[in-house]
Amino acid sequence: MSKPVKAAVFGAGSWGTAFGMVLADAGCEVTLWARRAEVAEAVNSGRTNPDYLPGFELPGSLRATTDPAEAAAGADFAVLSVPSQTLRGNLADWAPLLAPGTVLVSLMKGVELGSAMRMSEVVMDVAKVPAERVAVVTGPNLAREIAARMPAASVVACTDEAVAQRLQAACHTPYFRPYTNTDVVGCELGGAVKNVIGLAVGIADGMGLGDNAKGSLITRGLAETTRLGLTMGADPLTFSGLAGLGDLVATCSSPLSRNHTFGTNLGKGMTLEETIAVTRQTAEGVKSCESVLDLARRHGVDMPITETVVGIVHEGKPPVVALKELMSRSAKPERR
Numbered sequence: 001m002s003k004p005v006k007a008a009v010f011g012a013g014s015w016g017t018a019f020g021m022v023l024a025d026a027g028c029e030v031t032l033w034a035r036r037a038e039v040a041e042a043v044n045s046g047r048t049n050p051d052y053l054p055g056f057e058l059p060g061s062l063r064a065t066t067d068p069a070e071a072a073a074g075a076d077f078a079v080l081s082v083p084s085q086t087l088r089g090n091l092a093d094w095a096p097l098l099a100p101g102t103v104l105v106s107l108m109k110g111v112e113l114g115s116a117m118r119m120s121e122v123v124m125d126v127a128k129v130p131a132e133r134v135a136v137v138t139g140p141n142l143a144r145e146i147a148a149r150m151p152a153a154s155v156v157a158c159t160d161e162a163v164a165q166r167l168q169a170a171c172h173t174p175y176f177r178p179y180t181n182t183d184v185v186g187c188e189l190g191g192a193v194k195n196v197i198g199l200a201v202g203i204a205d206g207m208g209l210g211d212n213a214k215g216s217l218i219t220r221g222l223a224e225t226t227r228l229g230l231t232m233g234a235d236p237l238t239f240s241g242l243a244g245l246g247d248l249v250a251t252c253s254s255p256l257s258r259n260h261t262f263g264t265n266l267g268k269g270m271t272l273e274e275t276i277a278v279t280r281q282t283a284e285g286v287k288s289c290e291s292v293l294d295l296a297r298r299h300g301v302d303m304p305i306t307e308t309v310v311g312i313v314h315e316g317k318p319p320v321v322a323l324k325e326l327m328s329r330s331a332k333p334e335r336r
């Protein structure tokens with residue numbers, strides 16, 4: 001009998017815990033690193049994570065620890081699931097603990113502020129590993145639905161298809177269907193920009209702008225994501241797949257999305273401070289809208305919806321003013 005695949009999941013928030021369940025259900029030996037002892041204790045003795053996934057029973061084979069060395073020991077995959085803006089600092093501590101063959105897997109959907117790096121680039125930079133040792137999991141994967149073992153498809157991306165296939169096998173369950181993709185750039189951009197578009201759609205929903213506005217924002221959001229992706233060397237077909245359209249649809253239509261909900265609260269008239277105060281989990285688009293816009297400007301790409309979101313979230317622009325500006329941009333052909 002072959003020995004079970006070992007996975008370390010760093011980050012016991014909603015997605016780290018839910019993806020840890022997926023890996024455990026797929027037959028992996030999973031150790032979850034939690035920042036707080038009470039979270040590790042709840043996972044180990046109560047099989048729950050009440051702070052992030054209340055009401056879900058975790059598999060007995062999912063163990064937790066606060067010791068990163070214990071989690072990292074012998075891991076085939078080191079799965080990273082912390083907020084994008086803290087990854088660099090966290091990974092600097094964890095990378096020395098990993099064995100030379102460990103594949104680093106990013107679950108994160110953000111772009112680093114300041115450097116405008118995608119998460120796989122931050123991983124390569126900090127852990128000093130080549131692209132073939134870094135994989136990305138992305139797609140329409142709302143953590144609470146996955147934790148309820150509701151059906152979902154996903155994308156496992158790595159420049160080395162054999163590595164993507166190994167990870168695919170390690171996380172394939174009857175309810176979680178991962179597809180491989182070698183377009184890491186496109187997959188990561190799809191995940192990061194959909195959070196920004198999710199904010200925009202949430203704002204529109206909060207303002208009561210209707211479903212035509214929602215459809216228009218999703219479609220034009222995908223257009224600006226694709227424009228950026230093409231300039232950065234991504235495969236345009238990635239954006240009509242799970243990492244692009246699939247994730248946009250899930251995020252922009254679900255009350256479970258933190259980005260969508262954050263936007264809805266802003267659109268209803270809450271201030272930024274009030275919205276932050278009621279948001280208990282990571283809404284990546286709030287910070288990444290600025291780094292995505294930075295990335296777009298570095299590549300000379302026009303991203304009007306992203307720019308509008310930055311205006312509302314970071315520059316105090318009232319949503320009604322931002323809407324007027326967006327709608328009064330000069331007329332143009334759809335495909336340019």
Ligand SMILES: NC(=O)c1ccc[n+]([C@@H]2O[C@H](COP(=O)([O-])OP(=O)(O)OC[C@H]3O[C@@H](n4cnc5c(N)ncnc54)[C@H](O)[C@@H]3O)[C@@H](O)[C@H]2O)c1
Nearest residue numbers: 012013014015016081082086108109141142143281282284
């Ligand atoms: N929740 C989802 O449905 C979902 C699905 C797909 C992808 N993602 C992505 O996964 C990533 C993680 O999101 P999440 O939903 O698990 O977030 P979360 O807010 O639920 O959990 C974040 C985790 O990171 C930890 N953390 C926060 N600051 C930290 C720090 N400075 N150092 C170390 N740990 C820290 C928290 O304790 C928590 O365990 C994000 O990039 C998100 O976009 C989330």
Ligand SMILES: O=P(O)(O)OC[C@H](O)CO
Nearest residue numbers: 139140141142257258259
């Ligand atoms: O809750 P959100 O907005 O971070 O979205 C979660 C996932 O990325 C959906 O695929």
